[in-house]
Amino acid sequence: MDKRYDHRKNEAKVYSLWEKSGAFTPKIDKGKKPFTIIMPPPNASDPLHIGHARFVAIQDILVRYHRMRGEPTLWLPGADHAGIETQYVFEKKLAKKGKSRFDYDRETLYKMLWNYSMENKSTMETQLKQLGASCDWSRNKFTLDSDIVKIVYAVFKKLYDDGLLYRGERIVNYCPSCGTSFSQLEVNYVERDDPLYFLDYETVTIATTRPETIFADVAIAVNPKDKRYKDLIGKTAKLPIVGRSLPIIADSLVDPDFGTGALKVTPGHDATDFEIGQKHKLPTVSVVDKEGKMVNTPKKYIGLTSEKARRQVVEDLKRAKKIKEVKTIHHSVGTCYRDKGLIEPLVYKQWFIKVKPLAKTALKAVRERKVKFAAKRFEKIAKHWLRNLKDWNISRQIVWGIRIPAWRCEHCLEWTITNGPSPKKCKSCEHQKLTRDTDTFDTWFSSGQWPYATLLSGKNSKLKTQNSKLPIGVSTTLDFDYFYPTSVMETAYDILPFWVIRMIMLGLYATGEVPFRQVLIHGLVRDNKGEKISKSKGNVIDPIEMAEKYGADALRMALIWGALIENDMALSEENVRGQRNFANKIWNVARFVFSGLPGKRRKRNKDDNWIVKELKTTIRKVTRSLNGYRLNEAAEEIYDFIWHKFADVYIEKTKSRREDSQKTLELVLAQSLKLLHPFMPFVTEKIWQESKDRFDSPNLISANWPK
RNA sequence: GAACCCGUGGCUCAGUGGUAGAGCGCUCCGUUCACAUCGGAGAGGUCGUAGGUUCGAAUCCUACCGGGUUCACCA
Numbered sequence: 001m002d003k004r005y006d007h008r009k010n011e012a013k014v015y016s017l018w019e020k021s022g023a024f025t026p027k028i029d030k031g032k033k034p035f036t037i038i039m040p041p042p043n044a045s046d047p048l049h050i051g052h053a054r055f056v057a058i059q060d061i062l063v064r065y066h067r068m069r070g071e072p073t074l075w076l077p078g079a080d081h082a083g084i085e086t087q088y089v090f091e092k093k094l095a096k097k098g099k100s101r102f103d104y105d106r107e108t109l110y111k112m113l114w115n116y117s118m119e120n121k122s123t124m125e126t127q128l129k130q131l132g133a134s135c136d137w138s139r140n141k142f143t144l145d146s147d148i149v150k151i152v153y154a155v156f157k158k159l160y161d162d163g164l165l166y167r168g169e170r171i172v173n174y175c176p177s178c179g180t181s182f183s184q185l186e187v188n189y190v191e192r193d194d195p196l197y198f199l200d201y202e203t204v205t206i207a208t209t210r211p212e213t214i215f216a217d218v219a220i221a222v223n224p225k226d227k228r229y230k231d232l233i234g235k236t237a238k239l240p241i242v243g244r245s246l247p248i249i250a251d252s253l254v255d256p257d258f259g260t261g262a263l264k265v266t267p268g269h270d271a272t273d274f275e276i277g278q279k280h281k282l283p284t285v286s287v288v289d290k291e292g293k294m295v296n297t298p299k300k301y302i303g304l305t306s307e308k309a310r311r312q313v314v315e316d317l318k319r320a321k322k323i324k325e326v327k328t329i330h331h332s333v334g335t336c337y338r339d340k341g342l343i344e345p346l347v348y349k350q351w352f353i354k355v356k357p358l359a360k361t362a363l364k365a366v367r368e369r370k371v372k373f374a375a376k377r378f379e380k381i382a383k384h385w386l387r388n389l390k391d392w393n394i395s396r397q398i399v400w401g402i403r404i405p406a407w408r409c410e411h412c413l414e415w416t417i418t419n420g421p422s423p424k425k426c427k428s429c430e431h432q433k434l435t436r437d438t439d440t441f442d443t444w445f446s447s448g449q450w451p452y453a454t455l456l457s458g459k460n461s462k463l464k465t466q467n468s469k470l471p472i473g474v475s476t477t478l479d480f481d482y483f484y485p486t487s488v489m490e491t492a493y494d495i496l497p498f499w500v501i502r503m504i505m506l507g508l509y510a511t512g513e514v515p516f517r518q519v520l521i522h523g524l525v526r527d528n529k530g531e532k533i534s535k536s537k538g539n540v541i542d543p544i545e546m547a548e549k550y551g552a553d554a555l556r557m558a559l560i561w562g563a564l565i566e567n568d569m570a571l572s573e574e575n576v577r578g579q580r581n582f583a584n585k586i587w588n589v590a591r592f593v594f595s596g597l598p599g600k601r602r603k604r605n606k607d608d609n610w611i612v613k614e615l616k617t618t619i620r621k622v623t624r625s626l627n628g629y630r631l632n633e634a635a636e637e638i639y640d641f642i643w644h645k646f647a648d649v650y651i652e653k654t655k656s657r658r659e660d661s662q663k664t665l666e667l668v669l670a671q672s673l674k675l676l677h678p679f680m681p682f683v684t685e686k687i688w689q690e691s692k693d694r695f696d697s698p699n700l701i702s703a704n705w706p707k
Numbered sequence: 708g709a710a711c712c713c714g715u716g717g718c719u720c721a722g723u724g725g726u727a728g729a730g731c732g733c734u735c736c737g738u739u740c741a742c743a744u745c746g747g748a749g750a751g752g753u754c755g756u757a758g759g760u761u762c763g764a765a766u767c768c769u770a771c772c773g774g775g776u777u778c779a780c781c782a
Contacts, residue, residue, distance in 0.1 A: 004744070189781095196782085208782055221782095255781080263782050270782070331781045377711060381777080384710075388778085497777090530719075562720045562730065567712085568776095570719050574731050581744040592741035632721070636729065651741075 001594065001690055005587035007551030007580075010686045015129050017685070023701045024136045026072035028482050035066035035073045036486040038451045038516075039135060040499075041143060043082035044117035045089045048127045050525045050533065050559075050571065051492060053543035056131045057556040058522055058565055058631060059490050063134055064678035065626050066487075068705040074483055076454050077128065077135040079121045081143045083401040083443040084180065088339070090116050090400075106399055106438075113400045114144075127544055132552050132681045134701065139454070139479075143446050144402065147457030150420060152446045153405050154472040155510050157419040164354045167415060169284065171267070171274040172393055174346040175336040176292035180397040181350065182336065187343055189332040198260065198325040199317065201237040204229070204248070205324055207259025209331070210269070211317060212309040214239060215297040216285040217246055219265040221276055224250035226261050240322035241313075242298065251276045268347050284347050292344055306344070350395040351404065351439070358505040359386045370514045371504055374629045375566040378496060378521045382504075385497045392502075394442045401440030408435050419473070448502035451489070451515035455480040472510045489516040493566075496521060520629055522565045528572030546576055553680035554580035560631045560679070582639060583683045586676065589647050590687040593669045596662045598694055605657070608664040611650040614641065615668055619706045622675050638675050646672060670695050671706045 018024065026034065037059050042052050059075060067073040090113055091101055101109055121142065128135065141148060159165040172181035194209045204220055220237045222229035229248070236245040246264075253272055254263045267277030268286040277284055287296050294301045294309045301309045317323050334343035363386040365371055366379065373379035395404065407416045409426035410433040416423045425432045446453075456470075456477055469475050485507075491500060500519060507515030526532055527539040534540075546555045557579040563569035604612070618641040625634035646668055654661035677684040677700050688700035697703035 001741095003742075005742095189779095206782080210782080213782095258780095258782065266782080272780090272782075329781080333781095380711075384778080493776095528719075564721080567720085572719070572731075575719080577744080578730060581742095584742065584744045588742035588745090590741085595741070636721075640729080647742085648746080652746090655740090 001587070001591050003588075003591075005551075005584045005683055005686075007553065007583070007682060008548070011130070011132075011552055011682045014682050014685045014689075015132065017689070017699065018134060018701050019137075021699050021702065023067070023699065024075075024134050025138050026067075026074045026136070028478065029072050030482070032070070032072055034483055034487075035063070035071040036483040037063060037075050037488050037490060038454055038486050039075060039077045039133075040489075040491045040495075041078035041080040041141075041447065041450065042124055043085050044079045044120045044124070044142075045082050045086035046120060047123050048131075048543060050541045050543045050546075052127075053131055053547075053555060054522060054525050054559045054569075055490060055492065056128060056133050057559045058520070059488075060131075060133050060135075060556070060681070061560070061631055061678040062488060062490070062626075062629075064681060064701065065705065067134070067701070068674065068677070068703060070704060072482075074139070075133070075135040076139050076141070077125075077133070077137065078141040078450070078454060079117075079124060079143070080443065080447050081117055081400065083396055083398055083440060084178070085443070086113060086117060087398050087400040088178070101399070109399050130544060130547055130552060132556065134681070141454045141457070143443075143450070145457065148446070148453045149402050151453045151456055151472070151474055152402055152441065152449055153418075153420045154474050155449060155506065156405060156441075156445075157417055158472045158510070159353060160417040164357065165417075166352050166354065167349060168352045168391075169347055170350055170352060170391075170393065171269075171271050171345050172348050172350055173334060173343045174290065174348060175339070175341055175343055176290060177339055177341045178336060179290070181346075181348060181393060181395070182343070187334045188337050188340075190335050191330065191332045193328050193330050194333075196259065196327045196329040197314065197317070197323055198327070199240055199264075200322045200324055201239065201246070201262075201264075203232060203235060203237045204262045205260045206237075206262055206264045207327075208264055209329060210266075210306075210310065212294065212297075212301070212306055212313045213266050213269045213287060214264065214313070215242065215301075216266045216268045216287040217264045218267060218277065218282045218285060219246050219280065220248045221251045221254050221263045221265050222248065222261060223254040223256040224252060226254075226256040228261060240317055240320060249276075249280055251279065269345050271345055274345075274347070286347055288344055288346065290346065290348075350393045351406070351437075353392040353394055355389045355392050355505070358509055359389050359501075361508050362386055362501060362504040365504060365508060365514050371516065372518050374518065374520045378493060378519065378566070381493075381496060382501050382519075385501050386505075389501075392442075392445075394445045395437075395439040396442050397439055399440065401443065402446055404437045404439050404441060406437040408437065409433070410435060444498055444502055447499060448506045449510065451486050451503060451507055452480065452484060452511050455484050455486075470511055484511065484515070485513050486516045488518045488520055490520040490522065492524060493521045494524065520565070523563070523568035525559065526568055526570045528570055528574075530568075530570045541571060546573075550576045550580040551583055551682065553583045553682050557582065557635060557679055560635055563632060565629065565631055579680075582643065583680055585643055585647060586672070586680075587683060587687065589642065589651065589672075590669060590690065592651060593662075593665045594691050594694075596658055596665065598662070598666070601663055602660045604664060605660070607650060607653045608661055611646065611668055612664065614645050615671055618645075619671065619675065623705070626678075635679055638672070638679065642672050642676065666694055673700060674703055674706050677701070677703075 063073055063075040173187045174181045196207050196209055197211050199206050232248050233250045235248050237248055238245050265273045265276050267274045267284040288306050289295045292305055294304050405418050405420055407423055409431050411431035412429040414428040416427045456474055503515050554576050558576040618637055621637045622634045673684045685700045
């Protein structure tokens with residue numbers, strides 16, 4: 001054995017030893033309870049970042065621990081096509097070459113995106129292996145695999161059949177530059193100052209920041225409790241410039257303290273106004289189109305961007321002496337989370353899921369603790385979201401994704417939904433000319449089905465069981481029957497509302513059972529000053545670079561060391577280096593132990609008894625910490641035991657009576673390696689392989705957890 | 708406006724009712740014999756502030772101050 005542990009020489013070899021041993025693939029044993037984690041599929045838009053490395057560390061620790069406890073353990077890997085994200089990243093690369101998505105037809109663009117994603121996917125797989133992820137590659141899945149898509153379609157069809165799907169004219173957050181709408185979760189609000197114009201509508205004065213939308217006004221609304229306007233309700237006001245008259249109505253959504261207390265109702269361009277419009281059965285007029293340009297206005301404004309139109313309208317209003325006052329207002333406006341551009345609230349035909357019934361069932365499951373949250377505060381957040389979710393817009397106007405299986409009849413304009421294949425004829429008028437919706441699903445609609453979709457497809461999917469079909473009409477599989485519901489869902493808190501609660505809703509809907517029993521949430525990795533990591537700040541930490549420099553073991557240990565997993569953690573290179581030193585420490589402890597001939601059983605003295613007692617205490621504490629998901633606590637216990645008790649104290653004491661203590665040294669080393677293995681799998685396995693005739697299992701990965 | 712989180716040694720964080728802990732950093736000492744990616748010794752904290760509960764509070768309660776995250780509204 002070398003004087004120093006060299007991770008560069010060993011990690012790849014150790015990983016292929018594990019792969020060959022078959023330890024990653026669980027044996028289905030109906031007599032045993034399985035342990036299952038479905039890996040949150042990383043986006044195939046970019047290589048892994050340091051946040052991924054943290055979840056790999058956390059999940060691999062749990063997986064290796066449970067595997068060593070003899071549970072059939074499945075960690076199912078995969079990748080997400082990540083619709084908007086990937087298309088956005090890819091289009092930026094196109095732009096560098098002077099191209100855009102409009103230079104290609106749908107099929108070509110899709111193919112390019114496919115190749116791009118496959119490249120990233122394979123990079124990520126290599127990286128996961130470098131980090132020591134002991135996942136079952138024979139069950140590796142991608143969100144666009146045809147068998148996954150089939151299940152997603154089946155769920156879509158069922159939602160439709162159950163009346164939970166509707167095509168609504170709804171106001172959506174539309175980003176003109178991305179060319180798609182976003183969910184409420186994807187809009188960032190930024191504060192800024194804008195002029196607030198007070199416009200003369202003759203009977204009332206209206207305050208607005210968007211005078212260019214006056215052409216889409218359909219009414220004036222006041223608060224019913226507002227005494228100032230009591231007598232005006234039911235009367236009319238007159239729209240400046242065009243002179244159309246507008247009814248004055250009352251609605252409690254109007255804030256009497258804002259502006260003049262009277263609101264111009266513009267259902268086509270504002271969410272609140274849209275709601276008022278629906279309530280009062282007002283028409284919806286759009287004057288800004290999907291490119292952000294003016295339509296349906298007096299001729300002179302048509303085709304202008306809304307910003308230019310605003311300047312022009314203001315000028316014209318001034319000339320007509322219809323502007324009574326201009327103030328500055330500090331407010332926030334919606335921007336696109338992708339390109340930071342302004343969001344246009346537009347009325348657009350979209351597919352929506354009625355979320356209320358799904359959320360209600362999910363909320364009940366959380367309340368009844370069918371899904372448990374390891375940290376209380378995340379349960380609170382999940383419940384809050386489940387109570388407040390609005391209907392879910394699942395249409396996306398992008399190419400990269402699962403195309404919606406909906407066809408529109410050219411004759412009667414009705415929609416026909418299938419679970420995949422093109423329909424021969426319209427379901428309502430039997431006309432045979434149908435056009436497919438060009439939209440794709442919101443990525444979260446497919447990834448929200450990930451836990452059951454992965455288990456219903458892929459490996460063992462041919463082996464149908466006798467079980468009846470699921471509510472979605474898909475037959476169950478051996479994998480599904482055995483591994484579902486999964487044990488733990490482990491992911492970062494920033495996608496708790498996007499992903500976790502949607503998986504609970506869809507899982508319950510499609511299978512009748514929760515998708516996982518335990519939710520474990522981890523915090524973000526920050527830089528050594530505790531600052532959020534971002535490309536623009538230039539403080540990005542590349543996990544692979546770190547792993548190559550100090551070893552994957554050191555990086556993994558550093559990523560759970562010191563901070564509770566649910567909290568954000570500051571990662572410093574010094575910390576990683578410290579853990580590299582620890583890997584070297586256990587290496588040298590082993591070198592010392594192996595320098596003695598295999599020991600014979602001798603009577604233990606008081607030092608031997610002391611270390612054996614300490615070992616037992618450590619085993620008990622580490623096991624308890626792991627069961628409670630307190631990984632940092634477990635890591636610190638092992639570290640302290642190996643370094644400060646085993647090495648610093650006990651080994652020093654054995655030097656004068658080497659032969660007598662050899663047996664105890666070997667015992668303590670073997671148990672230490674087992675305890676440390678989930679955390680630092682490479683170095684511990686390498687040591688095990690160095691002298692495995694002394695140990696009770698051919699591979700450490702398959703050894704049994706100490707008791 | 709609301710919710711949640713955080714404030715513990717120089718730094719990053721554990722501890723959450725019973726005499727203050729870790730890693731890194733710092734100071735001093737030590738190089739044959741597992742490891743200098745090491746060993747030994749040590750300095751350093753009235754646990755944000757003020758009240759309260761308690762035999763006892765870093766830990767529970769209240770208020771305040773400071774930092775952060777998220778959500779809602781903004782015509």
